[in-house]
Amino acid sequence: MVSGAALLATGLLAGIYTYGAVNVASAFDVVPLDVRLTFHTALMRVNGRVVQGTMAVAVLGSLVLAVLVRGRARWAAAGAAVLAFSSFLITMFGNVPINGRIKQWAVGTPPADYAAILDRWEAFNIARTLAALTAFVLVIAVTTRPSTRPEA
Numbered sequence: 001m002v003s004g005a006a007l008l009a010t011g012l013l014a015g016i017y018t019y020g021a022v023n024v025a026s027a028f029d030v031v032p033l034d035v036r037l038t039f040h041t042a043l044m045r046v047n048g049r050v051v052q053g054t055m056a057v058a059v060l061g062s063l064v065l066a067v068l069v070r071g072r073a074r075w076a077a078a079g080a081a082v083l084a085f086s087s088f089l090i091t092m093f094g095n096v097p098i099n100g101r102i103k104q105w106a107v108g109t110p111p112a113d114y115a116a117i118l119d120r121w122e123a124f125n126i127a128r129t130l131a132a133l134t135a136f137v138l139v140i141a142v143t144t145r146p147s148t149r150p151e152a
Helices: 002-028 033-068 071-107 114-144
Strands: none
Touching: 002 033, 002 071, 002 114, 033 071, 033 114, 071 114
16 A cells, blocks of 8 residues: 555656646746736646645655665665655745745736746746656656565
């Protein structure tokens, strides 16, 4: 069960971020700014609980997996937990503050340097996506090797 939970949560997290980085971000680039800001604000409001819950299960599942396996697999599972937690930190201290600014812009006027701020949001988005994808790959590696599968 632990393997399944860790796989599911890290896979969902990687999928959520990858879809956003590839599809949503690409769409943001081709719509007018007011549409982007309105949609971005609505999307972040809806995503909040789902993504935070997925991050929590990914971190906890990977940590429990690290306790249950031995050797290099333990280090890989612990690394997955650190990376999943890193995606949380990047989101909370990178993306979320900018999301707050975007919410204000959606009902007002963006500042002159809005493009640079949106580029910074994208950089944080790419960083958390790579962290989540790497965590997922590590959990796959741990759970698919017969000698490292946890007993529980």
